[in-house]
Amino acid sequence: MKKTYHVNEKGYYGTFGGAYIPEMLYPNVEELRQKYLEIMYEDSFQKEFKQLLKDYVGRPSPLFFAERLSAKYNTKIYLKREDLNHTGAHKVNNTIGQILMAKRLGKTRIIAETGAGQHGVATATVCALMGMECIVYMGEIDIARQAPNVARMKMLGAEVRAAMSGSRTLKDATNEAIRDWISNPVNTHYIIGSVVGPHPYPDMVARFQAVISEEMEWQLQEKEGRSYPDHVIACVGGGSNAAGAFYQYLDDERVNLIAVEAAGKGIHSGESAATSVLGEDGIIHGSRTLLMQTKDGQITEPYSISAGLDYPGVGPMHAHLYASKRAEFISITDDEAMTAGLELSQLEGIIPAIETSHALAVFDTRKFKEDEIVVLNLSGRGDKDLNTYIDYFKL
Amino acid sequence: MNRINQKLQEDKKLLSIYFTAGYPSLNDTVGVIEDLEKSGVDMIEIGLPFSDPLADGPTIQASSTQALENGMTSELLFSQLTNIRETVSIPLIIMGYLNPMMQYGIEAFCAKCQEVGIDGLIIPDMPVNVYHEQYQAIFEKYGLINVFLITPQTSEERIRFIDSISDGFIYMVSSAGTTGAKNSFGNTQETYFDRIGNMNLKNPQIVGFGISNHETFTQATNKAKGAIIGSAFIKHLTKNGTKTIDTFVNGVLGN
Numbered sequence: 185m186k187k188t189y190h191v192n193e194k195g196y197y198g199t200f201g202g203a204y205i206p207e208m209l210y211p212n213v214e215e216l217r218q219k220y221l222e223i224m225y226e227d228s229f230q231k232e233f234k235q236l237l238k239d240y241v242g243r244p245s246p247l248f249f250a251e252r253l254s255a256k257y258n259t260k261i262y263l264k265r266e267d268l269n270h271t272g273a274h275k276v277n278n279t280i281g282q283i284l285m286a287k288r289l290g291k292t293r294i295i296a297e298t299g300a301g302q303h304g305v306a307t308a309t310v311c312a313l314m315g316m317e318c319i320v321y322m323g324e325i326d327i328a329r330q331a332p333n334v335a336r337m338k339m340l341g342a343e344v345r346a347a348m349s350g351s352r353t354l355k356d357a358t359n360e361a362i363r364d365w366i367s368n369p370v371n372t373h374y375i376i377g378s379v380v381g382p383h384p385y386p387d388m389v390a391r392f393q394a395v396i397s398e399e400m401e402w403q404l405q406e407k408e409g410r411s412y413p414d415h416v417i418a419c420v421g422g423g424s425n426a427a428g429a430f431y432q433y434l435d436d437e438r439v440n441l442i443a444v445e446a447a448g449k450g451i452h453s454g455e456s457a458a459t460s461v462l463g464e465d466g467i468i469h470g471s472r473t474l475l476m477q478t479k480d481g482q483i484t485e486p487y488s489i490s491a492g493l494d495y496p497g498v499g500p501m502h503a504h505l506y507a508s509k510r511a512e513f514i515s516i517t518d519d520e521a522m523t524a525g526l527e528l529s530q531l532e533g534i535i536p537a538i539e540t541s542h543a544l545a546v547f548d549t550r551k552f553k554e555d556e557i558v559v560l561n562l563s564g565r566g567d568k569d570l571n572t573y574i575d576y577f578k579l
Numbered sequence: 580m581n582r583i584n585q586k587l588q589e590d591k592k593l594l595s596i597y598f599t600a601g602y603p604s605l606n607d608t609v610g611v612i613e614d615l616e617k618s619g620v621d622m623i624e625i626g627l628p629f630s631d632p633l634a635d636g637p638t639i640q641a642s643s644t645q646a647l648e649n650g651m652t653s654e655l656l657f658s659q660l661t662n663i664r665e666t667v668s669i670p671l672i673i674m675g676y677l678n679p680m681m682q683y684g685i686e687a688f689c690a691k692c693q694e695v696g697i698d699g700l701i702i703p704d705m706p707v708n709v710y711h712e713q714y715q716a717i718f719e720k721y722g723l724i725n726v727f728l729i730t731p732q733t734s735e736e737r738i739r740f741i742d743s744i745s746d747g748f749i750y751m752v753s754s755a756g757t758t759g760a761k762n763s764f765g766n767t768q769e770t771y772f773d774r775i776g777n778m779n780l781k782n783p784q785i786v787g788f789g790i791s792n793h794e795t796f797t798q799a800t801n802k803a804k805g806a807i808i809g810s811a812f813i814k815h816l817t818k819n820g821t822k823t824i825d826t827f828v829n830g831v832l833g834n
């Protein structure tokens with residue numbers, strides 16, 4: 185049998201994945217598991233999904249040859265411009281897909297979790313578009329840190345509920361969303377924001393984000409006369425933009441996959457979010473994967489300057505890519521990321537999200553050959569991060 | 580015979596109480612267990628606190644957070660329970676989430692349970708099929724009964740499967756929701772209790788989630804073998820400390 189890095193029929197990537205959920209969630213998750221592939225690949229679904237990605241999100245996103253950046257690092261760098269999507273990041277690819285899924289499942293109420301607010305905004309956006317009730321859970325601490333995104337969600341008609349439990353950040357917002365789903369098993373769909381959670385979520389979200397690498401294939405064909413690059417680089421919080429950028433190349437070993445995690449103030453500083461290095465096998469939010477935890481199995485709070493990367497776990501696909509060594513994992517500190525973000529702004533006129541800046545910092549730590557083609561997934565734009573950049577650089 | 584099965588044979592409605600180990604104070608665990616038995620409780624669920632208890636409502640979440648801050652760990656719980664069987668004879672069940680048990684090592688955890696005299700486990704986020712395929716043999720080797728949950732949404736077919744792989748009792752979650760105290764049950768619960776009662780399952784059912792007082796205890800045990808109280812007891816501990824456990828239990832039993 186050909187080796188594959190995709191999910192198997194039981195919902196696992198190697199030993200990672202599965203659905204470790206309380207019985208209360210079983211009917212919902214099972215319904216989704218039974219129907220998601222059938223629904224996703226219906227002609228009418230695909231037609232509506234593609235139409236919205238084109239006319240509403242603005243896809244295809246350009247594949248831009250970054251000439252000055254390439255010259256500086258003496259290699260061929262393309263940027264996949266997910267930052268140009270409506271709402272400013274790749275997140276909307278998934279929320280468009282899931283809102284269409286929710287409609288076909290007959291659900292009328294949408295819940296979501298958010299950390300920095302990007303996924304919350306992308307969810308509130310599609311709920312407004314479809315006229316659906318939307319409740320976004322957000323940690324109390326994040327609500328205070330990310331005021332502009334809270335305002336955006338409210339303006340879009342969503343209700344933002346504060347998660348007051350535990351550490352009052354992303355993992356607790358996710359717990360609260362799961363508890364809401366337990367209490368509202370019939371009319372509600374939970375739009376998870378990354379390739380995390382119980383099967384089938386990681387696979388479903390990866391398939392919606394796969395549009396990124398599907399476009400990369402024909403765009404590279406046009407520009408380079410071959411449909412694959414030598415390297416794909418993406419930052420990893422939960423792992424959805426990376427899953428989308430890797431998707432078409434997962435089983436194509438000509439392509440080196442580079443996953444970039446946030447090292448925070450340094451991997452061993454105690455303030456880090458480098459899950460692959462610091463994590464242990466365990467269960468978080470219904471998935472068996474690598475997660476940061478104490479020796480006693482209590483989940484710990486990660487740290488990164490970027491609010492989109494400080495998740496204590498990582499999607500099961502990535503845990504498997506790490507354990508099987510299919511992907512190269514690199515961790516980047518706050519300082520390295522901020523420097524790389526400033527550099528892209530001034531070399532190419534693109535201000536990246538700080539999450540994406542982590543991926544960009546790879547060029548300073550790892551050398552590529554002159555004739556190699558490197559695609560970097562530019563997962564989001566930096567508007568939301570201006571205050572952090574301003575504070576950091578004293579602009 | 581396992582103490583749980585022995586207890587289930589008694590001709591009475593059973594009251595089981597849940598509390599969080601290491602709460603209100605780190606070293607309260609053993610005293611609370613002893614007082615519960617003396618007050619006439621039939622079975623105890625010792626909650627192993629977890630940082631991310633996603634099936635629990637605010638009351639048990641808060642007690643778990645406090646217990647962890649107090650310093651509770653799996654290792655410490657086992658050491659607190661080392662001599663528990665010298666003073667306590669009712670069934671003891673550990674209720675906790677899978678992740679801390681995985682870190683301890685599932686087999687090591689089960690072995691330790693048997694060593695200190697734990698009779699069963701309730702692990703809300705352990706899927707039925709994973710238990711069946713990976714862990715059942717280990718649980719059985721150490722004489723532990725695993726208790727599964729069913730809810731008003733669980734299909735009849737699935738209930739029958741759960742019944743077939745259970746050997747003890749089935750934990751009947753009273754309504755869609757996380758743990759938390761309710762003051763009364765409505766018609767939907769009554770219909771659900773009746774529906775399950777009429778399925779003639781091989782395992783008796785014990786109702787949990789939302790039981791808080793004599794009224795809800797009586798309603799829940801009308802058809803079922805017993806009921807489990809968690810959040811309401813934690814609230815009692817929070818408010819009154821550990822001195823008046825018998826008052827709480829007598830209130831529930833209507834003594």
Ligand SMILES: Cc1ncc(COP(=O)(O)O)c(C=O)c1O
Pocket residue numbers: 273274300302303377378379419420421422423424425426491492493537539540563564565
């Ligand atoms: C721009 C951007 N990139 C990356 C991420 C990280 O998420 P993921 O790893 O799921 O792509 C986020 C999350 O908020 C984001 O906003």
